[in-house]
Amino acid sequence: MTDDDPTCRIGGRAATRSEAIEAAAAVLRDSVCPLILCAEIDVAGTEAAVALARALGGIVDHVQSPAALRDLGVMRDAGWIVTSPLQARARADLVLLVGPGLDAAWPDLAERLALDAPPPLAAAGARRVLRLCPGAGARDGAQDEDTIRSTPAELPGLLATLRALVAGRRVTPAAPERAALAAWAEALRAARYGVVVWSAATLDALAIEMLCGLIDALNETTRFAGLPLAPGGGAAAAMQAAGWEAGFPLPVGFGRFHPEHDPLRLGADRLIGSGEADAVLWIGTDPGSAAAPHLEDAALIALVPEAEVQAASGAAVAIAIGRPGIDHDAVQWRAELGALAPVVASARSAAPSVAEILRALARAAAPAAEAVSC
Amino acid sequence: MLTRLAGGHVIDPAHGTDAVGDLWFEDGHIIADPGADPGAGIGSDRTPDVTFDATGCVVMAGGVDIHSHIAGANVNTSRLLLPDQRGADGGFDSAPDAAAIGRLYAQMGFTTVVEPAIPPHVALQAQRELAAIPYIDKAILAVLGNGDYELGLLRDGEGTAALANFAGRMLAGARALGVKVINPGGAAAFRENVRSFGLDDEVPSYGVSSRAIFTAMQQAVVALGVPHPVHLHCNNLGMPGNVETALATIEAAGDLRLHLAHLQFYAYGKEGPRGFSSAALRLVEALATRPNVTADVGQVMFGQTVTVSCDTLRQFNARGQAHPRKSVIMDGEGNGGGIVPYRYSRRSFFNAVQWAAGLELFLLAPDPWRMFFTTDHPNGAPFTAYPDLFALLMDRDLRAQWIETVPKEAMSVCTLPSIAREYTLVEIATMTRAAAARLLGLADRGHLGPAARADIAVYRPQADRAAMFRHASMVFKDGRLIVRDGIALPEARAARGRALAVQAPYDAAIDRHLGDWYERVYGVSHAAFDVPDFAVGLADPFEAVPCQP
Numbered sequence: 001m002t003d004d005d006p007t008c009r010i011g012g013r014a015a016t017r018s019e020a021i022e023a024a025a026a027v028l029r030d031s032v033c034p035l036i037l038c039a040e041i042d043v044a045g046t047e048a049a050v051a052l053a054r055a056l057g058g059i060v061d062h063v064q065s066p067a068a069l070r071d072l073g074v075m076r077d078a079g080w081i082v083t084s085p086l087q088a089r090a091r092a093d094l095v096l097l098v099g100p101g102l103d104a105a106w107p108d109l110a111e112r113l114a115l116d117a118p119p120p121l122a123a124a125g126a127r128r129v130l131r132l133c134p135g136a137g138a139r140d141g142a143q144d145e146d147t148i149r150s151t152p153a154e155l156p157g158l159l160a161t162l163r164a165l166v167a168g169r170r171v172t173p174a175a176p177e178r179a180a181l182a183a184w185a186e187a188l189r190a191a192r193y194g195v196v197v198w199s200a201a202t203l204d205a206l207a208i209e210m211l212c213g214l215i216d217a218l219n220e221t222t223r224f225a226g227l228p229l230a231p232g233g234g235a236a237a238a239m240q241a242a243g244w245e246a247g248f249p250l251p252v253g254f255g256r257f258h259p260e261h262d263p264l265r266l267g268a269d270r271l272i273g274s275g276e277a278d279a280v281l282w283i284g285t286d287p288g289s290a291a292a293p294h295l296e297d298a299a300l301i302a303l304v305p306e307a308e309v310q311a312a313s314g315a316a317v318a319i320a321i322g323r324p325g326i327d328h329d330a331v332q333w334r335a336e337l338g339a340l341a342p343v344v345a346s347a348r349s350a351a352p353s354v355a356e357i358l359r360a361l362a363r364a365a366a367p368a369a370e371a372v373s374c
Numbered sequence: 375m376l377t378r379l380a381g382g383h384v385i386d387p388a389h390g391t392d393a394v395g396d397l398w399f400e401d402g403h404i405i406a407d408p409g410a411d412p413g414a415g416i417g418s419d420r421t422p423d424v425t426f427d428a429t430g431c432v433v434m435a436g437g438v439d440i441h442s443h444i445a446g447a448n449v450n451t452s453r454l455l456l457p458d459q460r461g462a463d464g465g466f467d468s469a470p471d472a473a474a475i476g477r478l479y480a481q482m483g484f485t486t487v488v489e490p491a492i493p494p495h496v497a498l499q500a501q502r503e504l505a506a507i508p509y510i511d512k513a514i515l516a517v518l519g520n521g522d523y524e525l526g527l528l529r530d531g532e533g534t535a536a537l538a539n540f541a542g543r544m545l546a547g548a549r550a551l552g553v554k555v556i557n558p559g560g561a562a563a564f565r566e567n568v569r570s571f572g573l574d575d576e577v578p579s580y581g582v583s584s585r586a587i588f589t590a591m592q593q594a595v596v597a598l599g600v601p602h603p604v605h606l607h608c609n610n611l612g613m614p615g616n617v618e619t620a621l622a623t624i625e626a627a628g629d630l631r632l633h634l635a636h637l638q639f640y641a642y643g644k645e646g647p648r649g650f651s652s653a654a655l656r657l658v659e660a661l662a663t664r665p666n667v668t669a670d671v672g673q674v675m676f677g678q679t680v681t682v683s684c685d686t687l688r689q690f691n692a693r694g695q696a697h698p699r700k701s702v703i704m705d706g707e708g709n710g711g712g713i714v715p716y717r718y719s720r721r722s723f724f725n726a727v728q729w730a731a732g733l734e735l736f737l738l739a740p741d742p743w744r745m746f747f748t749t750d751h752p753n754g755a756p757f758t759a760y761p762d763l764f765a766l767l768m769d770r771d772l773r774a775q776w777i778e779t780v781p782k783e784a785m786s787v788c789t790l791p792s793i794a795r796e797y798t799l800v801e802i803a804t805m806t807r808a809a810a811a812r813l814l815g816l817a818d819r820g821h822l823g824p825a826a827r828a829d830i831a832v833y834r835p836q837a838d839r840a841a842m843f844r845h846a847s848m849v850f851k852d853g854r855l856i857v858r859d860g861i862a863l864p865e866a867r868a869a870r871g872r873a874l875a876v877q878a879p880y881d882a883a884i885d886r887h888l889g890d891w892y893e894r895v896y897g898v899s900h901a902a903f904d905v906p907d908f909a910v911g912l913a914d915p916f917e918a919v920p921c922q923p
Contacts, residue, residue, distance in 0.1 A: 043502060043911075044911055047506065047911070072454060075454070075455060075700075075702060076454065076455050076456070076457065076700065077700065078700050079455070079693070079696070079700035079701040079702055079703075080702060080703075081690075081702075081703040081704075081705075082702070082703070082704050082705070083704065083705040083706070083710075084495075084704075084705065084706050084707065084710075086495075086706075086707055086895075086896040086898070087565070087705050087706065087707065089895075089896060089897060090522070090895045090896055091565065112897060114897060120894060120895045121522055121579075121895060123566075123579060192566075192567065193565065193566075193567075219690075222567055223564075223565060223566070223567045223705075225703075225705050239454070240447075240450055240499065241502075243450045243453045243454050243471075244445070244450055244453070244471060244472045244502075244503045244506055245471060245472065245473075245506060246471055247453055247460055247469075247470065247471035247474075248453070248454075248457055248460075249454050249457075259471075261457050329908050329909070331498065331502060331909050331911075334902070336897070336898055337495070337898060337902055337903070338706075339447075339495055339496050339498070339499065339903070340496075340498050340499045340502065341498060341902055341903070341909075342498060342904075342905075342906050342908065342909035
């Protein structure tokens with residue numbers, strides 16, 4: 001694939017990459033409030049997205065930022081105690097899995113945390129795994145002493161009960177699960193190194209706050225830590241990279257030149273729903289998917305893998321990109337490491353990275369700003 | 375391009391220079407005055423392509439900061455934890471973003487900064503963040519000594535060669551400049567629910583003491599020939615009476631080199647009405663008899679900041695003092711981290727004693743070659759407070775004004791009011807340039823002799839010394855002008871500097887041992903944490919620093 005191949009589309013017509021970049025830059029130049037919305041992104045792409053938004057006076061957000069901000073919101077309101085997946089695997093003699101959707105958030109969870117094996121670094125031999133509200137359903141399915149089923153809406157109440165029992169307080173009126181929870185409270189207190197696993201994709205902020213409070217209380221006498229699972233689409237990496245590039249997590253906006261972080265005002269849902277964003281630069285895959293916003297009037301620029309360019313029919317401009325870690329080397333969040341890590345391309349191709357396209361857009365759309373951006 | 379920096383007052387303690395003269399540089403390095411070159415003869419026909427007038431200005435090598443938390447998962451978490459602490463300069467109160475770090479350091483005339491606390495498992499993020507910092511060179515120190523693998527080596531009596539081999543492999547993977555040890559054994563013990571950890575306490579599962587860990591690491595670093603000595607964060611940070619820990623640590627170092635980080639946080643006695651006093655004098659006296667031991671101060675300055683540390687045990691215990699009241703504790707392999715926001719108050723007796731103890735370490739230490747300038751950014755104060763601190767060290771009248779503003783009771787448990795010493799510019803240049811580069815083993819910086827890197831800071835003297843040091847008149851990095859009239863030049867921002875990485879040797883057999891151990895314990899490859907060039911995001915991101923076996 002070369003730059004002259006018609007891998008891109010302008011208004012539905014085949015176009016070369018340089019034509020598409022010029023057309024996209026024109027859209028961005030004419031935009032009063034451009035929004036860069038990431039659905040699949042790596043570290044370099046995020047760095048370039050922040051630089052482009054800075055140059056344009058625009059906003060960067062990620063489709064998973066509402067979930068990521070539920071975790072971050074609890075952290076920055078009250079703080080938390082967390083651990084790494086490697087510590088959970090190596091040390092946890094008790095693992096409390098909370099909420100539905102953990103397997104969806106991390107399909108390799110059970111294998112990577114070796115839930116059915118004893119922790120190799122723990123003094124005591126065995127590992128116990130407790131499951132609280134593991135499915136979306138109510139109290140159907142198998143109940144046993146290590147599983148308590150409920151609806152997600154009931155979860156904060158159950159956690160409040162558990163927290164009270166751990167703290168040795170009287171709980172009235174007695175919830176139906178009280179006896180089971182009382183036994184769990186004993187088990188939590190007796191654990192040497194306990195780990196609570198959750199995913200903000202399926203828990204609300206109240207449940208997360210209750211969990212962090214529970215972990216805090218348990219650390220009065222023993223060791224406990226949370227393992228919040230990272231949201232998908234590269235959001236964890238994007239939040240970190242935005243942190244060092246802009247000083248804030250996403251969403252971050254540059255409408256007043258200096259970076260601002262205001263999830264209510266700058267969140268993609270509001271900017272698109274209100275029509276405030278008049279151009280949306282979508283990065284990732286399938287802008288027609290359920291995760292993607294429904295655009296009324298805003299012009300859409302879609303940066304998608306080449307195979308999806310043609311399907312991006314609603315886009316004013318569609319530009320083919322490589323997939324991070326597949327078409328090109330990347331730095332991504334790796335759940336099993338609990339860290340940003342290098343990922344070597346698994347099927348290297350000539351497709352340009354998101355970062356390359358965003359830098360080209362910055363040069364074309366805001367040449368003066370690009371020259372001094374860093 | 376041949377450049378002449380003309381007529382400045384050149385202060386270069388490494389060469390004993392303290393006189394008005396010209397400085398010449400070419401292709402990024404300082405060269406001998408071509409007119410004074412005996413081979414070329416007087417009246418050499420080499421004329422500079424460009425001349426900068428430094429008349430009336432002070433000329434020093436670019437500043438070298440040996441200990442400043444500017445990158446990594448813990449620093450970045452402090453950004454995410456404290457979105458409300460951004461000042462006009464991009465984060466004055468806590469952790470500035472990467473671009474602001476480079477700009478603010480460059481404007482102060484600093485051209486090399488070491489991030490001293492990166493656990494190897496999060497080295498990639500740190501290196502990536504360093505690469506995003508413009509203008510200056512950087513480096514990380516790799517935190518070792520709390521990991522289960524190395525504690526197993528020590529428990530099993532594997533000896534110095536095995537530990538050195540492990541350390542060499544970790545340094546190579548993380549691309550680090552040296553070894554940091556933080557509350558040795560403390561983080562590991564905290565994972566086993568230990569809540570206080572002193573020099574001779576043992577990590578329960580391993581039966582290995584803090585003393586045994588750091589002295590073994592000293593020997594390993596010597597065996598590797600890493601130029602920078604073990605950079606140690608002692609036990610019992612911040613606790614009343616912890617001067618005893620520091621004194622015992624200095625003794626335990628034996629004859630091997632050791633660097634004590636942010637010594638101010640260990641300069642506390644239990645004297646006085648509140649059982650808290652400065653014991654800086656005792657530390658200075660102990661250091662005087664131990665030429666193998668160096669220290670940096672970790673000065674406290676008043677204001678809001680955030681404490682960022684891999685000492686998870688200490689940070690967990692400090693949560694109750696958080697301001698605002700929130701904190702993050704992260705267990706990890708090795709050390710993990712703790713982030714606790716904190717406000718040093720001028721009205722606080724305890725904070726005033728801390729402030730005074732730091733100044734005492736500076737002012738009582740006889741040798742600026744062994745006492746280094748730091749605030750342990752951001753733990754004692756943000757690095758942006760450096761200019762105010764220079765001014766305090768150089769002006770006893772200014773100190774007297776500050777002393778008037780702090781609790782009198784605090785001044786009764788320290789000696790600060792009686793100290794008349796004022797730092798000279800030569801001493802400032804020694805502490806922040808010549809000695810710092812020498813401690814890190816960087817022969818090509820910290821001085822202005824031929825072959826040195828043309829990293830140069832030019833300051834215009836003024837009555838307000840803080841203003842003088844906050845906004846350098848000119849700064850050159852590798853011979854390129856990056857700051858003019860106190861403002862970092864946007865067009866020079868594309869220069870990102872490089873990260874300094876020591877070339878430590880190791881036996882490849884360690885990869886098999888580590889590979890087996892990681893697979894069994896963590897279920898992943900130890901090599902997954904290595905930092906390859908491509909992942910840093912810059913062309914040619916590292917500069918090799920040789921070992922000295």
